[in-house]
C-alpha cells in the first residue's frame with residue numbers, strides 16, 4: 081500500500097475543480113465528447129466558432145484526427161489581443177536572466193506591441209502564411225515574441241533548443257525547409273557563453289539548408305559575431321519604426337501552429353506537428369485546471385521553450401489564460417544551489433513546475449540550500465518529464481513545499497500536446513510517484529503484448545483509446561511514420577510507448593518505456609520501480625537500470641548508480657543497495673550488476689537515455705545509435721570504460 085495524501089479540505093473549498101466536479105465532468109467528457117469539447121472551446125475567441133467538433137478515425141487505413149475543423153481563430157490573438165481590455169497593464173512575462181541581477185517585465189500591452197512589430201518584420205522579410213521559421217534562441221522574451229509573431233501571421237515555427245549543436249540544428253532546418261531563422265549573438269547559461277550565431281553559421285554550411293534566406297539576430301550578450309550580408313539582420317534594427325499593430329491572420333483550427341522534435345530518449349527524434357484550435361483549447365484548459373489558476377498567480381515553469389513543455393506551459397497555455405509567466409534563462413545551480421528558491425522569493429512565485437532531473441540534482445545537495453529561502457508564496461508544485469520516484473516526490477513535498485503544496489505529477493508527451501494523466505489539486509488525493517488519474521476526455525487503457533485490454537489492477541502497455549483536441553496530427557513530412565509509430569501496434573488505440581501499472585484505486589503509475597521493460601525469468605520488470613528502490617537509499621542521488629544478457633534468467637538487471645555529493649562507492653554499499661531492492665520489490669528484481677556512475681547519459685531535456693546504457697550493459701559500446709541529443713558525451717566515455725561486462 082502506498083502512502084496517500086488526501087486533498088486539503090481548505091484548499092478544495094476554493095479550488096476550481098473538486099472531487100465531485102471531477103467525477104461529473106470526467107463522465108460527461110467521455111460520454112459526450114462532442115458536447116464537452118464544444119463547451120470547452122468557448123473559452124477561446126473564435127473568428128468563426130466551430131460547429132463540427134470531433135472528426136477522428138484511428139483506423140490505419142483511414143487515419144485522420146480533426147478537431148473544430150470549421151472553426152477559424154488566431155492563436156496569438158487569443159494569447160494577447162483579447163486580454164488587452166482587462167489585462168493590458170498586467171505583467172505577461174517576468175524575465176529572469178542567468179545573472180541574478182538581470183530581470184525585466186513585459187505587460188500584455190507591451191508584449192502585444194512587440195509581437196505585432198516582429199510579425200510586421202517577418203512579413204517585410206517575405207515570410208507568409210504556411211512558411212516555416214526556425215527559432216534558435218535562449219530563454220529570453222524574444223523567444224515568445226518570435227513564436228507568437230509566427231502564429232500571428234500563420235507561419236509555422238520550429239523551435240530548436242539552444243543547447244543543440246550545429247548538426248542537430250542543420251537536420252531540423254533541412255527537415256522544415258525553413259525560410260528564416262531567429263537566433264541571438266550568444267546565449268548565457270550558468271555563467272558560460274553559448275555561440276548561437278556561430279552555430280547557425282556553421283549549420284548553414286551543411287547540406288539541404290539553403291532554403292534559409294534570412295537570419296535575424298537578437299543582441300543578447302553583445303559578443304562579437306560574424307555577419308553575412310544581406311542574409312544576416314539585427315533584430316533591433318529591423319524592429320525600429322515597425323507598426324505596433326498587425327492584423328492577426330484568420331487561421332483554420334486545423335492549420336499547423338508548429339512542428340517540434342521529441343527529446344530523442346528512445347531513438348531518432350520525431351518531428352511532431354500540432355495545429356491551432358484544438359491545441360490551444362487543450363493546453364489552456366489543462367493549464368488552468370491543473371494549476372488551479374487564479375488572476376494574481378505568478379506561474380513559473382522551468383522548461384526551455386525548446387521542449388514541448390516550454391511551448392504548451394510557458395507560452396501558449398498560460399498566455400491564453402492571461403497568466404503572469406516567469407521566463408528563466410539560467411540553471412538550477414548557478415550561482416549556487418539555492419537559485420530556484422531565490423527566484424521564487426524574488427518574484428513571489430505561487431505555481432512552480434519543474435522536472436524530476438532537477439529535483440534529484442537539488443536533493444543531492446541536501447536541504448540547506450532550500451531551507452535558507454522562504455518559499456512562502458508557493459501554492460502548487462508540478463513535475464514532468466520522467467517518472468518521479470517517491471523519494472524525490474517526498475523531498476519536493478516536504479522540503480520545498482513544506483507539506484503545504486500539492487504536487488501535480490503530470491504525465492504527457494510531445495505528441496499529446498498537453499497533460500493526459502494528472503492530478504487536479506482540489507480534486508485528487510495524491511500518491512507519491514503516481515501521475516494519478518486521466519484528465520477530461522482521456523481514456524487510458526492498459527493492454528498486454530497481444531493487445532488484450534486488461535481490467536482492474538494490472539500492469540502492461542499504456543494506450544489511449546480515443547482522441548483529445550491537443551493530439552499531434554502527423555509526423556512532419558512523414559505521415560506513414562505517424563501511422564506506423566502510434567496506431568499499428570494496438571489497432572484502434574494511440575500507443576504511448578510507455579508501460580504503466582493501474583492500482584486498486586484506478587491510479588496510473590508509469591513504469592518506464594515499454595522498450596526498457598526487463599524480462600527476468602519471465603517476469604516483466606519496469607525500470608522505474610527498481611530505480612525508485614535504489615534511490616530510496618539515503619546515499620543515492622540517481623539510478624538507471626537496464627536489461628543485460630544472463631545465461632539462466634534470459635535477462636539480468638544491470639544498475640548504474642550515482643551517489644550523493646561527497647559519497648564514495650564501496651562493495652559494502654553495493655551489497656546494501658542490492659539488499660534494499662530485494663527487500664523493497666523482491667529477489668527477482670535484485671540487480672545482477674551494479675556500476676557506479678559519476679553521471680548518467682541524458683537528453684538535453686534531462687531524461688535518462690537507457691538505450692545507451694543498454695548498449696553498454698550488452699558490451700556493445702560501438703552501437704550506441706543516435707547520440708545527437710545527448711547532453712554530455714563525456715559521461716558515456718567513463719561508463720564504457722568502467723563497464724562490468726566485457
Ligand code: ATP
Nearest residue numbers: 342343344345346465466467490491492493494590
Ligand atoms: P522520444 O520520443 O524521441 O524517445 P521522449 O519520449 O523523451 O523522446 P518527450 O515527448 O519529451 O520525448 O517525453 C515524453 C515521455 O516522457 C513520456 O512518454 C514518458 O516516458 C516520460 N514522461 C513525461 N512525463 C512523465 C511523468 N509525469 N511520469 C512519468 N513519465 C513521464
Ligand code: MG
Nearest residue numbers: 342346493577
Ligand atoms: Mg517519446
